[in-house]
Each structure stands twice: as structure tokens, then as C-alpha cells.
Amino acid sequence: MTDERTIEVDxxxxxxxxxVWRALTEPDLMARWWAAGDIAxxxxxxxxxDMGSFGKQPCTVTKVDPQRLIAYTFAEGSLDSxxxxxxxxxxxxxxxxxxxxxxxxxxQLGLQAFKGMGSxxxxxxxxxEQVLEGVDLR
Numbered sequence: 001m002t003d004e005r006t007i008e009v010d011x012x013x014x015x016x017x018x019x020v021w022r023a024l025t026e027p028d029l030m031a032r033w034w035a036a037g038d039i040a041x042x043x044x045x046x047x048x049x050d051m052g053s054f055g056k057q058p059c060t061v062t063k064v065d066p067q068r069l070i071a072y073t074f075a076e077g078s079l080d081s082x083x084x085x086x087x088x089x090x091x092x093x094x095x096x097x098x099x100x101x102x103x104x105x106x107x108q109l110g111l112q113a114f115k116g117m118g119s120x121x122x123x124x125x126x127x128x129e130q131v132l133e134g135v136d137l138r
Contacts, residue, residue, distance in 0.1 A: 006101040007118045012124035014093040015132050022065045023128055024085050033131040034124055041070055049074075079103060079113050096125060 011021050012067040023029045026039040037049035041064045062082070063071040081102040088095045100117060104110035109134045 004101070005103050005105050005114050007102065007103070007121060008097070008099050009098045009121045009125060010095055011122070011129070012093055012095055013129050013132065015129075017067045017087045017089055017094045019132060020087055020094045020096055021070075023132060024070055024087075029131070030133065033128040040061075041066065041071075052060055053100070074100070075113075078109060079115070094108060096128075098125065 001110060021031060021041075026041060027038055027119060029037070030037065033049055035049040037059070038047045039049075039059075039061075040047065041061065043061050043064050045061045047059050047061075049059055050056050057074060057078075058070045058076040059074050060076065061070065061072045063069055063084070069084065069086050074081050074083045076077075079102075081100060084099045084101070086097040086099075088097070098121060100121065101125060103114045103117075105114050
């Protein structure tokens with residue numbers, strides 16, 4: 001039996017949904033707060049994310065609703081999980097929701113990822129806020 005788990009995290013960012021969308025979908029900005037990769041907000045677009053010591057992870061965009069949602073497979077062939085980023089306007093900024101789903105905790109790799117990423121994602125999302133503070137987004 002496969003026991004799959006989802007990590008759910010949300011973060012308030014003091015920037016507009018358009019700005020947060022750019023951080024999620026523009027390779028140069030994404031590399032500053034998370035990982036380098038050739039992401040593009042186009043369904044079917046295949047790309048890799050350079051996760052440093054964890055290697056280059058293959059991904060494929062599965063859903064796009066501009067400035068509202070981008071979802072993609074993550075670590076195809078190993079974790080076979082999905083990242084879904086949902087944006088919602090809140091006050092003068094954006095509430096960013098992340099659902100990292102499909103992690104098979106019956107496997108050693110899946111369990112390790114669930115534990116590591118579960119504790120790591122909040123810091124990564126906080127890093128996005130710091131990066132956006134220091135970038136000219138005009």
C-alpha cells in the first residue's frame with residue numbers, strides 16, 4: 001500500500017500577485033530564492049531545477065492560471081511529486097499557498113523528502129519575501 005502525503009504551507013508576501021507570479025515563473029528570480037531552472041508558465045513545458053547536492057530534478061508544467069496558479073511535477077523518476085503554487089490577493093499583498101503532494105512515505109526517499117521538505121519549505125517561502133524586497137520589479 002502506498003502512503004502518500006502532502007506538505008501544505010502558506011506565506012503572506014507584501015507584494016502584488018503579479019510580482020509574486022514573476023518570482024514563481026521567471027528563471028532569474030526563482031534562482032535567487034530557491035533553485036535555478038528554465039521554468040516557463042506553459043502547460044507541457046519540461047524543465048529542470050538545479051537542487052545542488054540533490055542534483056538536477058526534471059519537472060513538467062501541468063497547470064497554469066496566470067497570476068493565480070502554477071503546478072508542475074517535481075523530481076520525475078525519483079520523488080514523482082507535484083508542486084502546486086496558488087496565489088490570492090490579501091490586503092496589500094499576496095497569500096501564497098504551496099501544496100507539495102504525492103510524496104510516497106512508504107519509501108525511504110519519500111519519507112526523507114516529506115520530513116526534510118516539510119521543515120524546509122517555510123524558510124524557502126520566507127526567502128522569497130527577502131529576495132523580492134531587494135529586486136527592482138518595474
